[in-house]
Amino acid sequence: MTERRRRDRRRGRDGASDRAQLSLSVVEAGVGVVFVLAVAAGFGLGVPTANTQEAQLDAYAEDTATVLSREPPRHAGATRLSEVARSERAFERERDALERRVDRILTDNLLFRVSTPHGAVGFRRPVGVPTGEATVTTLHGDVTVRVWYA
Template sequence: MRRRSDRAQLSLSAIEASVGVVLVLAVAAGFGLGLPQPETQAAQLDAYATDATTVLSREAPRHGGATRLSEVTRSETSFTRERDALERRVDRILPANLMFRLQTPHGSVGYRRPTGVPVGQSTVTTLHGDVTIWVWYT
């Protein structure tokens, strides 16, 4: 006949140690496998493009008009006159690691848009037409 004290019992220390090991392995696996990164590059580029158009659409004109963008969209002559200054201004607004293309009804400034890379875009409407900017990482 067996007595109650003859029965095998698992030590509480052994249970705690095994639970601890499982917990440490789970945490290590979580860090090792990691989580997929959300796609933030396109959203960040759109934000840069929107910031640039916002600054330009609220900036005072150099010669005439309500804003700088309305000045460059007014006529081909005003665009040609302001082309270089507009390109320098957009280049100063955007971070150094970005390239851009700004298109108005009368012409464009900046670089040729690449294919196969993420591009952010923003369009603002003026009295004389839409102005669109595309930005991408260099």
């Protein structure tokens, strides 16, 4: 058998190769279907939301602590926070003014508690509620600001 006949036999009668090929439009359609199903699954399953509530509360607490730590004292001390942390007597004298000031700093939908070495002002925090917290170190002890949604 000649070489030409062998080639003709491998190709078949019409001269086409024995290997099968997909047309480009079939491949494109398959990729499109997979893409549409992936997008539909993404919308159907959804994406979990990030827990930004505690981060926002931490930011509120940090902002409140920063404002208080930079305010001048009403009577004695380096700052307003160092004044209320100085002694029990100073805390009792400044207690109401501190509570009013923190209430003015925060928005109406937030409750707070400011704890010093000599006492605390604000509301008691309910159990199981997300809370933001910031602590400022003074010469007379730590002052902690906690905030949560009302």
